[in-house]
Amino acid sequence: MSKEKSEIRNQKSEKLLIAGGRVIDPASGTDKVADVKIEDGVIVKDFSARSAFETIDAKGLIVTPGLIDMHVHLREPGREDEETIETGAQAAAAGGFTTIACMPNTSPPIDNRSVLEYVTDKAVGAAVNVKVVAAITAGLAGERLSEMGDLANAGAVGFSDDGRPVANSALMRLALEYSKVFDLPIISHAEDIFLSKDGVMHEGFISTQLGLKGIPAAAEETMIARDIILAELTGARLHITHVSTAGGVALIRAGKLRGIKITADVTPHHLVLTDENLKGYDTNYKVNPPLRTQADNVALLEGLINGDLDAIVSDHAPHAAQEKEQEIEAAPFGAIGLQTTVPVLLTHLLSSHFDLPALIGKLTVGPAGILGLRAGTLGSGEAADITLIDPKAKLKIEPGYFLSKSRNSAFIGSDLVGSAKYTIVGGRIVFEAGGRSNEG
Amino acid sequence: MTLSCHDLLSVADLTDGDISALLETAASFKDISLRQIKKVPTLRGRTIVNLFLEPSTRTRTSFEIAGKRLSADVVNISGAGSALAKGECLKDTAKTIEAMNVDAVVLRHWSSGAAYKLAQYVEPPVINAGDGAHEHPTQALLDLLTMKDSLGDIAGAKVTIVGDISHSRVARSLIELLNRLKAIVTVVAPPMFLTPGIARLGCRISYSLDDELEGSDVLYLLRVQKERQSANMFPGFAEYTRMYGLTKERWARVSLRCKIMHPGPLNRGVEIDPDVADSLGSLINTQVTNGVAVRMAVLYLLIGGGAEHE
Numbered sequence: 001m002s003k004e005k006s007e008i009r010n011q012k013s014e015k016l017l018i019a020g021g022r023v024i025d026p027a028s029g030t031d032k033v034a035d036v037k038i039e040d041g042v043i044v045k046d047f048s049a050r051s052a053f054e055t056i057d058a059k060g061l062i063v064t065p066g067l068i069d070m071h072v073h074l075r076e077p078g079r080e081d082e083e084t085i086e087t088g089a090q091a092a093a094a095g096g097f098t099t100i101a102c103m104p105n106t107s108p109p110i111d112n113r114s115v116l117e118y119v120t121d122k123a124v125g126a127a128v129n130v131k132v133v134a135a136i137t138a139g140l141a142g143e144r145l146s147e148m149g150d151l152a153n154a155g156a157v158g159f160s161d162d163g164r165p166v167a168n169s170a171l172m173r174l175a176l177e178y179s180k181v182f183d184l185p186i187i188s189h190a191e192d193i194f195l196s197k198d199g200v201m202h203e204g205f206i207s208t209q210l211g212l213k214g215i216p217a218a219a220e221e222t223m224i225a226r227d228i229i230l231a232e233l234t235g236a237r238l239h240i241t242h243v244s245t246a247g248g249v250a251l252i253r254a255g256k257l258r259g260i261k262i263t264a265d266v267t268p269h270h271l272v273l274t275d276e277n278l279k280g281y282d283t284n285y286k287v288n289p290p291l292r293t294q295a296d297n298v299a300l301l302e303g304l305i306n307g308d309l310d311a312i313v314s315d316h317a318p319h320a321a322q323e324k325e326q327e328i329e330a331a332p333f334g335a336i337g338l339q340t341t342v343p344v345l346l347t348h349l350l351s352s353h354f355d356l357p358a359l360i361g362k363l364t365v366g367p368a369g370i371l372g373l374r375a376g377t378l379g380s381g382e383a384a385d386i387t388l389i390d391p392k393a394k395l396k397i398e399p400g401y402f403l404s405k406s407r408n409s410a411f412i413g414s415d416l417v418g419s420a421k422y423t424i425v426g427g428r429i430v431f432e433a434g435g436r437s438n439e440g
Numbered sequence: 441m442t443l444s445c446h447d448l449l450s451v452a453d454l455t456d457g458d459i460s461a462l463l464e465t466a467a468s469f470k471d472i473s474l475r476q477i478k479k480v481p482t483l484r485g486r487t488i489v490n491l492f493l494e495p496s497t498r499t500r501t502s503f504e505i506a507g508k509r510l511s512a513d514v515v516n517i518s519g520a521g522s523a524l525a526k527g528e529c530l531k532d533t534a535k536t537i538e539a540m541n542v543d544a545v546v547l548r549h550w551s552s553g554a555a556y557k558l559a560q561y562v563e564p565p566v567i568n569a570g571d572g573a574h575e576h577p578t579q580a581l582l583d584l585l586t587m588k589d590s591l592g593d594i595a596g597a598k599v600t601i602v603g604d605i606s607h608s609r610v611a612r613s614l615i616e617l618l619n620r621l622k623a624i625v626t627v628v629a630p631p632m633f634l635t636p637g638i639a640r641l642g643c644r645i646s647y648s649l650d651d652e653l654e655g656s657d658v659l660y661l662l663r664v665q666k667e668r669q670s671a672n673m674f675p676g677f678a679e680y681t682r683m684y685g686l687t688k689e690r691w692a693r694v695s696l697r698c699k700i701m702h703p704g705p706l707n708r709g710v711e712i713d714p715d716v717a718d719s720l721g722s723l724i725n726t727q728v729t730n731g732v733a734v735r736m737a738v739l740y741l742l743i744g745g746g747a748e749h750e
Contacts, residue, residue: 203635203636204636204637205636205637205640207635207636208635208636208637208638208640208641209612209637209641210552210553210574211552211553211571211572211573211574211575211609211612212552212553212572212573212574213573214635214636280556281552281553281556281557322529325529325531325557326529326530327530327549327550327551327553327554327557328551328552328553328557329550329551329552329572330551
């Protein structure tokens, strides 16, 4: 894809025909070459009357429900130098996402209605739909509940203290209990902060070689186990985000088999990268939870295939260059991912065991179900949030590729194949890769 | 003669040829330090910066003396009192030093991998003088020289390393070098002081010092690193001494030819009995003396390449 020609757009046609693409709609089990018609921002069976319509020739492209990323960090308010709602939404559009859910660890955190409304006001006019996950505890301090009721009424789609766990089990129990009133998920960043203290990377032979303090898999597994037990106790909806360990997948599987209401997601970097990437001390590989081992990669993929893991998220975490350029022990955790998620997944994850419809499901109907969003399908009458993917587009990931304000990608230097060609939100073309041949 | 590497960040940078060149050169440099006029003009006109961002006495002084005995101009920068104390980042410090056209930077840093970062930022050779819990290549080289002088041949020698391996940059460098020279390495520590896969570095693991006393050619004691919270990982110093300290009683059980080594600084009375530290079996001061010669060799072979050293 030539980046110069790609653009964030804001073009609305009253009628748009997406012609001849491979339409994959996991919600309805559709996978066939077909047309998709949009009228007044809604997907329709047929256009209302004979009148002019625009056409996108989708031959060779994959037409999917607009992709959903339920775990991103937009840094606004507080760190607008790293990302804003506007730039994060542009990166999302370029990555093929039509809906993103942002995490509340802003400054101030999204732990009350006024901050939430600040974010939703800023999101009006953003390239994509921006949903908000609100804080579980006031100030993300882990001491008392946030005003979850007020936040739910103001539109929060879930609750999380992401970036840190709710260490106090009694408080986590209260949050789970209260969440049942709103039928919203509690999203758990599962980490025992005593086991992970001072840790920089996965604890294993590589951390021993590099002389870096390790974060054992047990730091995640013990917390997943606790949260599942509390979910069983309360009957609430628990979502485990960014699962990184084989042991975590096994616990989730066991919990689901017992009928506990658990869902879970995984990131592309935990699926395809390992602790070996830390050799050389590149801080773009310093993420939390840490990159684990190849055995964990395999278990996570199996978890997706078996349905233990319901969604894939980017955990897009922008950080300023001067912070990531610090010594690895001082640099913050996190990597951006909105524009690499689809290319990485298409390049590295597909196989006969995990095909395109299965993958698309984890980016559409999967997250929509978890957050209770009316999105993620191509049914007629639904909002026309649609992503067109060119499975053959070749990408070389370089710092200049990113629309995010930050450049801290774990995939810089990668050659990837397959990425969003068009992103359509509410019938509006918000992103187009490589320009259009019929333009000009 | 020069080294095959541009920087000395890890002992893995060194080929077998580099290691023998360093040891031979160091041996030939030893007598300079014994003369009345302890200076040769080898690195005259060269500038070496000692960038020490973590407290250090012996390594910093050793590098400074090594540079000066080769007639280089040596500048010391420490963390406190430098722009780093004002919040300057390593990148800017590096760029500033480079802009002053120096010939080598010796870095001591609290963070593992910092030497790699510095080497990315500056063109002149970077010498790792200890980075976090990662590596301390010149310490391992001077240990090797000391063992070679004392034992004759390192191949087959039984070296027992005792203490907190998890926080030890010395151990990581030393275990690798000893393996390359075919020594037999045993690590003695409680499990809390061992990180996963230590044995894969090339050593046998034992939890009991008493089991390993007999048969050891070298007892290499590591410092209990109070500042790195080793203490919080163990019930206390008294228990450490009882379990893993080289006490008089243990020293009495060791064979007469066994040598004691320690990278310093010592916690007398904790990992080693004070009298044992000063006994005839102790090579601790020889290590320090050899440290100057080894660092002279490193500086000479990295930045003095081609110059005659006499």
